[in-house]
Amino acid sequence: MFDNLSSKLDKAFHILKGHGKITEVNVAETMKEVRRALLDADVNFKIAKDFTTRVKDKAIGQNVLTTLQPGQLLVKLVKDELTELMGGDAAGMNLSGHPTVILMSGLQGSGKTTFSGKLANFLKTKKGKKPLLVACDVYRPAAINQLHVVGDSIGVEVYSEPENKNPVSIAENAIRHAKSNGFNVVIVDTAGRLAVDEEMMTEIANVHQAIKPQETLFVVDSMTGQDAVNTAKAFNDRLDFDGVILTKLDGDTRGGAALSIKSVVNKPIKFVGTGEKMDAIDVFYPSRMADRILG
Numbered sequence: 342m343f344d345n346l347s348s349k350l351d352k353a354f355h356i357l358k359g360h361g362k363i364t365e366v367n368v369a370e371t372m373k374e375v376r377r378a379l380l381d382a383d384v385n386f387k388i389a390k391d392f393t394t395r396v397k398d399k400a401i402g403q404n405v406l407t408t409l410q411p412g413q414l415l416v417k418l419v420k421d422e423l424t425e426l427m428g429g430d431a432a433g434m435n436l437s438g439h440p441t442v443i444l445m446s447g448l449q450g451s452g453k454t455t456f457s458g459k460l461a462n463f464l465k466t467k468k469g470k471k472p473l474l475v476a477c478d479v480y481r482p483a484a485i486n487q488l489h490v491v492g493d494s495i496g497v498e499v500y501s502e503p504e505n506k507n508p509v510s511i512a513e514n515a516i517r518h519a520k521s522n523g524f525n526v527v528i529v530d531t532a533g534r535l536a537v538d539e540e541m542m543t544e545i546a547n548v549h550q551a552i553k554p555q556e557t558l559f560v561v562d563s564m565t566g567q568d569a570v571n572t573a574k575a576f577n578d579r580l581d582f583d584g585v586i587l588t589k590l591d592g593d594t595r596g597g598a599a600l601s602i603k604s605v606v607n608k609p610i611k612f613v614g615t616g617e618k619m620d621a622i623d624v625f626y627p628s629r630m631a632d633r634i635l636g
């Protein structure tokens with residue numbers, strides 16, 4: 342996970358090693374390498390440039406050149422700035438509502454269905470909830486089957502109406518079913534497309550308006566880097582979601598989406614997916630991720 346970024350940042354800080362005292366030139370060189378590492382990680386130019394400018398300003402403000410261990414202080418400043426870039430504090434979930442309604446959105450293949458299962462499993466096993474999964478993809482029967490397979494594997498009921506082609510009514514019926522059967526969380530898996538299109542956005546906006554979810558989550562494949570960020574922006578312009586789910590982090594050696602999404606859409610990353618299995622889900626803690634990146 343983010344191996345390239347970690348090793349490039351490590352190299353950037355090597356410039357400072359072996360210097361008892363560091364100079365302004367050393368700091369500038371290090372920051373240039375940090376910026377290059379961020380660009381290689383597929384962070385956009387402006388974010389990378391602003392990042393290193395902020396670190397440089399703080400380094401000057403904290404008199405980094407005259408401190409006892411200037412290299413260590415600079416690493417700390419970069420770590421703090423990485424944490425901020427990824428959202429600062431962990432975001433948490435709004436689990437109010439009777440039941441709590443969670444709407445999943447995202448492109449086809451992003452990992453939405455898999456994540457819906459992981460989230461149901463997480464809420465069941467870690468939070469003691471009784472979740473209901475809802476199949477609202479009315480275009481692909483295979484997607485409904487896939488959710489049933491996922492539900493079976495974690496012992497969570499799946500609500501579907503294969504003959505009903507109206508996702509709004511399926512979602513509403515599912516919530517009624519949840520209320521009368523003691524489910525306290527309803528996770529609605531919606532249809533994705535290969536690219537953002539008007540029909541998909543209208544459909545999900547209609548479902549959103551009808552069921553008024555406590556949490557609307559946008560699921561995106563972290564391996565797609567800047568594309569992930571652009572798709573997040575396109576969804577956010579129409580849907581005003583509450584949080585981002587970054588999937589397939591286990592295969593992401595670069596990290597650009599994790600680093601950029603918060604500052605582009607101003608929505609927190611709430612969870613990450615780290616594998617295909619149902620327990621490959623982690624709450625996203627920006628500071629832990631920053632620690633991990635800097636090794």
Ligand code: GDP
Nearest residue numbers: 449450451452453454455588589614615616617
């Ligand atoms: P959907 O079309 O958005 O519902 O996407 P799926 O849930 O069907 O996932 C697409 C593919 O990505 C499947 O092969 C999943 O097993 C895989 N996948 C989903 N999440 C992860 C993850 O966190 N890591 C890895 N390695 N694969 C994942």
